[in-house]
Amino acid sequence: MGEVCRWRRFQEPSPANSGRRNPPLLDAETLAALRAEIPGLDRSVYLNTGTLGPSPRRVTELFLSLYREWQEAGPGNPEVYLREARAAAAAKETLAAFLGVEARDLALTSNSTDGINIVARGIDWDAGDEVVISDQEHPAGLLIWLHLRQTKGVRVRIARLSWESGPRNVEEVAARITPRTRLVALSHVSCMTGLLLPAREIVEAAHSRGVPVLFDGAQAVGQFPLDLRQIGCDFYAMNGHKWLLGPVGTGALYVSPEALVELVPDRVGDGSAEAWEYSEEGSLRLRQDGRRFEFGTRCYPLHAAWPAAVDFISRVGLETVRRRSLALARRLREGLAGVEGVTVLGPTRPADEDLMTGIVSCRLEGLSGEEAYRALLERFGVVTRPVPELRAVRFSAAFFNTEEETDAAVEAVAALVRETRD
Numbered sequence: 001m002g003e004v005c006r007w008r009r010f011q012e013p014s015p016a017n018s019g020r021r022n023p024p025l026l027d028a029e030t031l032a033a034l035r036a037e038i039p040g041l042d043r044s045v046y047l048n049t050g051t052l053g054p055s056p057r058r059v060t061e062l063f064l065s066l067y068r069e070w071q072e073a074g075p076g077n078p079e080v081y082l083r084e085a086r087a088a089a090a091a092k093e094t095l096a097a098f099l100g101v102e103a104r105d106l107a108l109t110s111n112s113t114d115g116i117n118i119v120a121r122g123i124d125w126d127a128g129d130e131v132v133i134s135d136q137e138h139p140a141g142l143l144i145w146l147h148l149r150q151t152k153g154v155r156v157r158i159a160r161l162s163w164e165s166g167p168r169n170v171e172e173v174a175a176r177i178t179p180r181t182r183l184v185a186l187s188h189v190s191c192m193t194g195l196l197l198p199a200r201e202i203v204e205a206a207h208s209r210g211v212p213v214l215f216d217g218a219q220a221v222g223q224f225p226l227d228l229r230q231i232g233c234d235f236y237a238m239n240g241h242k243w244l245l246g247p248v249g250t251g252a253l254y255v256s257p258e259a260l261v262e263l264v265p266d267r268v269g270d271g272s273a274e275a276w277e278y279s280e281e282g283s284l285r286l287r288q289d290g291r292r293f294e295f296g297t298r299c300y301p302l303h304a305a306w307p308a309a310v311d312f313i314s315r316v317g318l319e320t321v322r323r324r325s326l327a328l329a330r331r332l333r334e335g336l337a338g339v340e341g342v343t344v345l346g347p348t349r350p351a352d353e354d355l356m357t358g359i360v361s362c363r364l365e366g367l368s369g370e371e372a373y374r375a376l377l378e379r380f381g382v383v384t385r386p387v388p389e390l391r392a393v394r395f396s397a398a399f400f401n402t403e404e405e406t407d408a409a410v411e412a413v414a415a416l417v418r419e420t421r422d
Contacts, residue, residue, distance in 0.1 A: 025320045025327075026399070034316065035400050038245075045382040045405045045412075050191065050219055050359055050396035053245040059308045063247055066301035081300065088303035092290075094310050095252055099236075100227035105260075107253045107290035108303050112218040113140040115237030115253030116185070118293050119214050120144045121266035123182055127153030131183045132176045132211075134159045134197075136190035141216045145185070155180070161190070163347050166198040166355055174205040181211050188236075189219035192387050192394070193346030194329070194359025196220075203232045212259055218242060222313055223357055224322035234259035243358075243398065246309035249302045255290055269295030321399040325358030328397035328406055332360050335410035341365035341417040345392055358397040361387055364413060366420030369393050372413075380412035 026034070035041050037056045046054065066084060073080040092103040099106075109115045121144075131145050135158050148154040157176045162168045173184060184206045189196050199215060206213045212234035220226065222243030228236050236254040240246030255263060265272065268286065272295040276284045286292040313321060337344050343363040347355040364372045369386035372393040376382040385394045395409060 025324050026316075031400070031402070035402075037312070038400055041400070043381075045380070045408050047395040047397060047401065047405065047409055048383045048385055049243055049245075049398040050394065051242070051385050052248065053222070053242050053398065055245050055247060055309060056312045059246065059305050059312070062308050063301050063305035066304055067299075070301060084300040084304055085298075088298065088300040091303045091306045092252070094307035098226075098310050098314070099221070099254065100229050101254055104289035105254055105257060107255065107293035108298075109237075109251040109253050109293075110249055111140075111239040111241070111251040112216050112237040114251055115235070116140055116214065116216060117144055118253055118265070119183075119235045119237070119255075119263065120148060120185075122263035124264065125152045125154050125182065128155060128180055129153075129182045130155045130157050130178060130180045131185055132157045132159060132173060132181055134161050134173075134186050134190075136161055136192045136195060137187055138191045138216065138218065140218070141185060141187055157181075159186075161195060161197075163193065163195060163345070163355070164349065164352055166201070170198055170201045170205055173202055174209075177206065177209050177211055181209070183214060184211055185214040186216070187219065188215040188217045189223065189357050189359070190346075191219050191359075192390055192392075193361050194219070194357040194394075195346055196355050196357050199231045199233065207232070212262075219357070219359065222318075222321070223325060225318040228254055235263075240306050240309060244306075244309050244313060246306045247302045249299060250306045253290070253293060255293075260289070260292075265292055267295065268292070271295040316399060324399040325397050326353065326356060328399075328401055328403070329356065329358045329360050329395075331403060332395055332397055332406040332409060335407065336360065336362050336413060339410065339414045339417060341421060342413060345390060359394060360397065361390065361392045361394045362413070363390070363392045364417055364420070367416065372416065375416050376409070376412055380408070380415075382409050382412050384409075 038054050039057055040054055070080055070084055075081060092106045096103040096106055125148060131154060133141060133145060133156060145154065145156045149156055159173045159176050161172065186197060188199055203213045214235040215233050217236050217238040219242065221238040234256050238252050240250030241248045272286055272292045274285045274287050276282060333344055333348060336342050345361045369388055369392045373384050373386040376384055387394050397406060
């Protein structure tokens with residue numbers, strides 16, 4: 001209760017913040033109605049959708065009702081579990097339309113990490129082969145390559161990204177490509193700073209050298225409109241539990257038709273094969289679409305409920321989501337930049353808005369990212385995430401957040417910095 005009271009103390013904008021322009025597009029009544037569908041927003045200043053997005057009630061209720069129906073009918077009752085399996089498979093149709101691809105080119109996974117590993121383990125690496133990553137990867141986009149370096153002799157080349165130039169980032173990635181490069185694997189949006197990479201231009205640069213591209217879309221899907229066919233990438237891994245506000249345990253991997261024939265599954269099972277012969281010389285024919293990467297019994301209600309989250313986002317409109325998140329992030333960025341002792345990381349100039357997303361990171365003088373994160377949570381009820389690699393703290397401004405919440409975060413940061421200086 002004390003944390004809630006501390007949060008409410010910040011509900012009225014301070015004079016320093018009152019002059020900033022409010023984010024457009026969602027009127028107060030519409031925003032209030034949307035927020036009413038998302039539980040828990042009255043208990044904290046929730047600025048951590050980049051870690052876990054809060055699912056709308058309808059999503060959770062649909063999952064629970066489907067799971068309860070499955071169990072109450074007898075979980076092994078084929079009439080029920082096959083129906084729920086079909087509902088989970090149908091989620092691909094909704095997701096495919098959302099991403100501008102064909103449903104057959106998607107594989108349902110558990111998260112982005114799952115998809116990244118499918119690609120990484122599906123390439124026949126030789127010692128000395130190379131992968132190009134960036135210096136702003138999530139552990140999901142780093143650890144598998146370190147593992148392959150240890151086990152296969154794969155060389156990891158790291159592109160140093162700029163916060164101020166999309167073309168410079170394309171050049172930096174291209175400069176890391178050599179005749180031994182087998183894959184370019186990058187975060188579409190950095191989990192550390194929110195930097196948005198020019199995906200299509202990177203794909204064109206890599207493809208001109210004959211190198212396929214994998215994007216980790218964990219921080220991208222649900223933040224802005226996406227057309228993967230227009231981007232032209234070979235692989236795109238994503239999850240449902242961040243900006244899409246879907247259930248934890250949902251994810252997908254896009255594999256282009258051209259790349260499908262080159263990627264060899266390192267795991268197969270019931271569901272991934274079209275046919276097989278049960279004998280010592282038996283043959284096996286895998287499915288000729290994304291289902292070759294799916295196998296085994298799954299929690300079907302999770303993926304069956306995912307379209308409800310996609311529909312919720314679609315009802316708001318992805319362009320509205322993008323513009324509102326950017327406006328809130330701009331308000332947050334400007335407020336933090338005005339606090340002495342705070343350094344805002346990532347793109348900051350108005351001219352660099354094409355590099356920006358709803359993620360804003362900053363350093364607080366005298367505090368590590370972990371210390372700042374804990375103090376913001378425990379003392380002010382502001383939910384964020386530490387970025388230990390940058391000694392920073394990260395804020396995620398989603399479309400359902402309010403101007404008062406971003407102002408509350410700025411005031412909390414200012415209070416912490418003042419205390420470290422006293």
